[in-house]
Amino acid sequence: MMMKKITIILALLATAGFGTQVNAEPVKSLRGATDIDQDSSVAAAKKYNKDNMPIERDYVQQPPLIPHQIKNYRINIKSNKCMSCHSWSNYRKSGATKISQTHFENRDEQVLANVSARRYFCTQCHVPQVDAEPLVENVFQPVDSITGAK
Amino acid sequence: MSNKKSKECNDMILCRIWQLLKKPSVSYSLGTLLIVGFISGIIFWGGFNTAMEMTNNEEFCISCHEMEDNVYQEYKETIHYSNRTGVRATCPDCHVPKEWHHKVVRKIQASNELLHKALGTIDTREKFEGKRLTLAKHVWEAMEKTDSRECRNCHNFEFMDFTEQGRRAVKAHSEGLDAGGTCIDCHKGIAHELPDMHEVDPGSSIGDI
DSSP states (O other): OHHHHHHHHHHHHHHHHHHHHHHHSOOOBTTBSOOTTSOOOOOOOOOBOOBOOOOOOSSTTOOOOBOBOOTTOOBSSSOBTTHHHHSTTTHHHHTOOOOOGGGGBOTTOOBOSSOOGGGOOGGGTOOBOBOOOOSSOOOOOOOHHHHOOO | OHHHHHHHHHHOHHHHHHHHHHSOOSSSOHHHHHHHHHHHHHHHHHHHHHHHHHTSSHHHHTTSHHIIIIIIHHHTTSTTTSOSSOOOOOHHHHHSOSSHHHHHHHHHHHHHHHHHHHHTTTOSHHHHHHHHHHHHHHHHHHHHHTTSHHHHTTOOGGGOOGGGSOHHHHHHHHHHHHTTOOHHHHOOSSSSOOOOTTTTOGGGSOOOO
């Protein structure tokens, strides 16, 4: 009888102890160690570089990066704001880089009179930049044939 | 002669009113007439301007679904609706002149818009999209004609500090100023979506695929 009582008490204590242990460790999820009822700190929104000089390429086939902000520049079937400066008809006046000849080719390598539909949506390849540190370490180095280093 | 005239006037009500107005007043003093005339002048003039201002705000503009469902929704995503400092340019700030006589001329032109409201010319999204290029061209032409007068109510070349502007803006603005350009030459589609630009600038639209 006595033995049975002690076993029950020990079992209860063990359960209680186990319970406390679970409570002590906060749930870890993708949002970090912040409890679900707590607000996690918000990273400050990065701002796009407003207007810089063209950015050097890092590898041969790299689509050039956009050195300026493109907020509210619409690209849809009716119009393409980028083309109001970068098209072949407008680049001289605006002083912008013109789109390359490859942009006039369709997938059968036929050269069209206007920008090809598969190259029309500029931001699929060309992206504006923010001044941000890389999230993971990156040791990529451009080759000398691009940088001109000896 | 006078018999002939009054005979004519028996048939025409306007003529009889004119006869009445031509006669000098016999029962009211000049002072009374002046004071009554002055006061009713103020009331009519004030009433006219009040009525004009009532039709000159965003709330009135978007009381038509053609405006609220199309152009207003597009405008809500642009810098003239929401921006850093919270200064807004509402519909009439850009589309109705500030100076009185230009404003009255524009208000008279707006009777054409009332006609098309009644006819239902753009009462669906499809109809509106179909007319978008025509409508946009009207606004561009008006802006070109007035040297973008409504833009310049707030934006003035002479007070622009080019050193505060971006590289691209400095180039475009200084060259534009020299070439006698006007705001709308470059700043099309800043508050509403552009129409199909293939006809206007073939290089900046995909056109027929």
